[in-house]
Amino acid sequence: MEEKSIAIASRMDSEKAIALAKDIFGFLIEKKYPVTLETRLAPKIMSHSAMDLSLMTAENTRFVISVGGDGSLLRVVNRLSQKNPPPLFGVNIGSVGFMDESNSRTIFKDLEKVLNNEYVIEECSKITPxxxxxxxxxxxxxxxxxxxxxxxxxxxxxxxxxxxxxxxxxxxxxxxxxxxxxxxxxx
Known part of the structure; x- marks a missing residue:
């Protein structure tokens, strides 16, 4: 069975977020993990495997890394497949990131823990207004x-x-x- 890819999505109006997404991409590729980039991010990093967020499911994606902050995380949540979405790992690049698990200073240490299965998935409910x-x-x-x-x-x-x-x-x-x-x- 083919290994599920790790997806990366990013805030697109922030050079800092795009640069960190590129560093995360390099980190994962160096460790030989399959990586998929959100379609709109791929041209900013390199010609690589890209997929629309709406097509990412738990069947084809191990987890999605959202680089930006709470707003970026919420955008990704709303665009991911609503049927069996993959887990989400938020990385905050600014000062406010209540819903993010990591930040630009600790991302690689935190990502190592996730890659070594040292994590707990928190199931979250959504409101449909x-x-x-x-x-x-x-x-x-x-x-x-x-x-x-x-x-x-x-x-x-x-x-x-x-x-x-x-x-x-x-x-x-x-x-x-x-x-x-x-x-x-x-x-």
Whole structure:
């Protein structure tokens, strides 16, 4: 059986993130691991095996390394296959990275641990928000890994909000807004 590849995705508007992604790529290639680059990252590093995030699953990808920060991690989560996605390993390059496991100073030491199977996978739930319009039209929004914020688009306007969990009615009230958070927590 062919060994699953390790995928690398990166924040694309940061030279620091792209440079670190390139260093991670070199580190993995030197250790003879199969590596796949996110399609939009591949031209920045080198002509190499590339794949769209939506095609990456646990069957073909050992894990995905997301280089950037929380925003990059959330982008990757929303673009990965929703059916059996691979595990995700976040690398923060800035000062805020609540959801990332590593940073630019410790990445290679942390990556060695993962490659040596010294890790625990944390299963995370996502929230699937919908907007129910007055005409009963239901609009699905992007899944959220950590939180959703619901507020009025008009100043000083309250909303009538109904909360259901798995279809079970919890509460209905008039509110200025509400934050709904998963176990990951609100950033």
């Amino acid at each position: 919908f907007i129910l319009k007055k005409d009963a039209e239901r609009i699905k929004l992007d899944n959220a890994l950590n939180e959703i914020l619901i507020i009025s688009s008009k100043n000083s306007k309250v909303l009538q909000i109904s909360v259901k969990i798995n279809g079970v009615f919890i509460n209905r009230n008039y509110l200025d807004g509400v934050i709904v958070s998963t176990s990951i927590g609100s950033t």
